[in-house]
Amino acid sequence: MTRTPQQDEPDDDPLVTQTRLRRDRRDRWLRSGDMSVGRRLAQIGVLGWIFVVPTLAGLFLGRWLDARFASGIFWSAPLMFLGVCLGGWTAWKWMNAE
Known part of the structure; x- marks a missing residue:
């Protein structure tokens, strides 16, 4: 049975996009292997700074x-909370990009 162009799945389908992304990540992992301990510690450190800097900036500004x-x-609490939210969102985006 042959497929017609109308039956092909669109390229912008989220499921297809995520499947391709997962396949690419797995292929890259198979080529390069596990990360070293030093690289994992560096990622943890960067993640900490990504989260802490906006929190402290909000607190200092407040x-x-x-x-x-x-x-x-009056200003310290909400700006610190805003910094925590911004840091959490940034960390989440960074983790999903890696």
């Missing part, structure tokens, strides 16, 4: 605004 306007922790 503390500065609180000191400037004498508002207690």
Whole structure:
């Protein structure tokens, strides 16, 4: 039985895209093997910095605004939470890109 062009699956189908991505990752892993301990530690370190830097930036900006306007922790808490969210989102995107 031959397939007609109408029966072919589109290239932008998410299932096809994810299957190809998984196959490519597996092929790359089979070619290069497991990562070294040093490379894994480096990835963990980068992931930590990706998460910590926005959190601390939000906290420092919030503390500065609180000191400037004498508002207690009115700015510190929400900006730190925003930094945690931004760091988590960035880390998640970075992990899925690797």
